[in-house]
Amino acid sequence: MSVVIDASVTLAWCFQDETTPFTAAVFRRVEDRGAVVPSIWPLEVANSVLMGRRRNRLSSDEASTFLALLSALPVRVDFISVLDIWSATVGLADAQQITVYDATYLELAIRESLPLATLDRRLQDAARRIGLEVLEPGGSLGSPGTSDTENTTS
Numbered sequence: 001m002s003v004v005i006d007a008s009v010t011l012a013w014c015f016q017d018e019t020t021p022f023t024a025a026v027f028r029r030v031e032d033r034g035a036v037v038p039s040i041w042p043l044e045v046a047n048s049v050l051m052g053r054r055r056n057r058l059s060s061d062e063a064s065t066f067l068a069l070l071s072a073l074p075v076r077v078d079f080i081s082v083l084d085i086w087s088a089t090v091g092l093a094d095a096q097q098i099t100v101y102d103a104t105y106l107e108l109a110i111r112e113s114l115p116l117a118t119l120d121r122r123l124q125d126a127a128r129r130i131g132l133e134v135l136e137p138g139g140s141l142g143s144p145g146t147s148d149t150e151n152t153t154s
Contacts, residue, residue, distance in 0.1 A: 002033055002034045002035055002036050002076075002112070002114055003026070003029060003030065003033070003035050003036075003114055003115050003116070003117050003135060004035065004036050004037065004105055004108050004109040004112065004114050004115070004116045004117070005026065005030060005035045005037060005041075005075075005117045005118075006037075006041070006102075006105045006116070006117070006118040006119075006120065006123065007041060007044035007045050007048060008118055008119035008120050009023055009026050009117045009118055009119055010041070010045050010070070011045065011048050011049075011052075012119065013027050013066070013069075014048075014049060014052065014058065014066045015052060015057055015058070020137070021137070022136070022137040023119070026117045026135060029117075029135075030073055030074070030075065031073065031074070033074075034073075034074035034075065034076065035073070035074070035075045035076070035117075036075070036076045036078055036108060036112055036114060037075055037076070037077055037078065037105075037108070038077075038078055038104035038105060038107075038108050039077055039078065039079050039104075040101060040104055041077065042077065044101070045070065046067065049063050049066060049067060050063070078108055078112075080111075085100065085104070088107055089103045089104055089107045090103070092106055092107055092110075096126035096129065096130070097122075097126075098122055098123060098126050102120065102122065102123045102126070105118065105123065106123065106126055106127060106130070106132070109127065109132050110130070110132065115132070115133035115134065115135050116132055116133070116134050116135065117134075117135040118134070124136065
């Protein structure tokens with residue numbers, strides 16, 4: 001099964017000081033099973049990588065390597081959500097008191113019936129309120145009965 005990943009989880013793979021056993025486990029899940037992202041994801045990620053480069057959090061080579069790594073992952077960019085922004089996504093953002101950007105991830109997870117992986121607390125809370133599965137530290141990311149820390153190698 002795939003997962004919807006947001007930029008917060010993705011960027012934790014880029015910046016070593018943000019990587020955790022949970023984000024590493026999500027990375028492995030994406031490698032193994034793929035992920036689905038809304039069309040804003042590449043823009044959010046690329047902008048954050050560029051800002052990280054400008055702030056000397058990573059070198060140009062590291063930024064290029066990371067973006068190449070992402071392009072090699074089995075991540076499907078969903079463009080259908082763009083068509084729904086004016087109606088479903090804005091309504092969802094308003095109802096859940098989140099940004100339209102975050103609502104694109106929520107709308108995609110709902111439509112695709114997939115769990116959501118995010119480090120954003122407000123987005124996690126919104127997903128839970130509407131009954132979506134949220135992948136989180138201590139939760140199951142692999143086979144039944146295993147937690148993300150059990151799936152992590154040191």
